[in-house]
Amino acid sequence: MAIEVLSGHVQSDGVAAAFASIPEESRAGLLKLRALILDTAQRLEQPVEETLRWGQPSYIAPKGSALRIWTHKAARFALFVHCQTRLMEEHRTAFPGMDRIDGNRAILFDTTDEIDPDRHGMLIARALTYKQTR
Template sequence: MRPFNDPAIQAVFAAYPEPTRAGALKLRELVFETAGSLPDAPPLQEALRWGQPAYLAPKGSTIRLGGHKAARFALFVHCQSRLMGEFTSAFPGEDRIDGNRAVLFDEPDQIDPTRHGWLIARALTYHL
C-alpha cells in the first residue's frame, strides 16, 4: 500500500467501514498507478474534498473516492464533465452508474484496472 503524506486523509480511510476501506484503497492504488503510467506523468495531489479523498492533476478533473448510499464504495468524477458519458459509451452496461457522477462498487474485485483505469486517465488529463 502506498503511504499517506497527509494524516487527515489516512484518518478518513481508517474511518471507513472495512468493505468501503478495502475498495477505496484499491481504487487509490489504481489512481496512483494510472497517473504514473501517463505520458509526462502529471503531478498528482491527494487532498480532501467534501470530506472524501480526492485526486487532482494540473490539467485534470477531480476524482473522489468514498462510500455511497447505493453501494459500498464509489469512484466519483465531476458531474458537469463529459467523463461519465464517455465512459458509459466506451463500456456500455459493464458497471453500475450513478447518473453522470459515479461508478458504484460492492466488492474490490469489481474494479477492472483496464476499464476503470481508462476513466481515471481520462479524468486526470481532462483539460489537455
Template sequence: MPDFSDAAVKAAFGAFAPEARRGLIGLRQLIFETAADLPEVGTVEETLRWGQPAYLTPVRKSGSTLRLGVPKSGGFALYAHCQTTIISAFAAAFPGQDRIEGNRAVLFEDASQIDPDRHTLLIRHALTYHLRPVSGGSA
C-alpha cells in the same frame, strides 16, 4: 493500510468500513499507478474534498478531480465532477458493464468489481481531461 502523506486523508480511509476501504484503497492505487504512466499530468495531489479523498493535478491542471467515497446506497464509489463528460463517456464506451450513477459516479459493491484495464481508462480520462489535442499541419 498504505502510507499517506496527509493525516486527514489517512483518517478518512480509516473511517470507512473494512469492505469499502479495501475497494477504495484499490482504486487509490489505480489512480496513482495511472498517473505514474502519464508524465504530462505532473504530480497528483491527494487531499480531502467534501470530506472524501480527492485526487487533483494542481501543478499542470491537466485533469478534473476524482473523489473516492461511500454512497448512501452502500458499497463504494469513484466520483468525477458531474459537469464533465468523464462518467458518461465511460458508460458509453462500456455499456452495461458497471453500475453508473448519473454523470457523477461508478458504483461498486465489492473490490473484485474493479477492472484495472477498464477503470484505468476512466482514470486516465479524468487526469487528462483539460489537455487539448495538438493539431498538426500549418495554419
C-alpha cells in the same frame, strides 16, 4: 505532521484519518481505487495531489478533472468524477452496461473484484488528462 505510506505514495494525516473512519469492507475497495489512481497518474507522468474535499479523498491533476473516492448510499464504495464533465457519458458509451453508474457522477462498487484496472483505469486516465484533451 505525521505521514503514512500506502502503495508507495505519501498520505497526509487527514486522508489517512478519512480512510480509517470507514468500515473495512468499504476501505479495501477504496484503497484499491486509490492505488489505481496513483499508479495511473505515475504511468501518465501526471502529478496528482491527494487531498480531502467534503471529507473525502480527492485526486487532482493540474491538467485534469478531480476524482473522488468514498462510500455511497447505493453501494459499498464509489469512484466519483466531476458531474459537469463528459467523463461518465464517455465511459458509459465506451462500456455500455458494464458498470453500475449513478447518473453523470459515479461508478458504484460492492466488492474489490468489480474494479477492472483496464476499464476503470481508462476512466481515471481520461480524468487526469481531461483539460489537455478537450
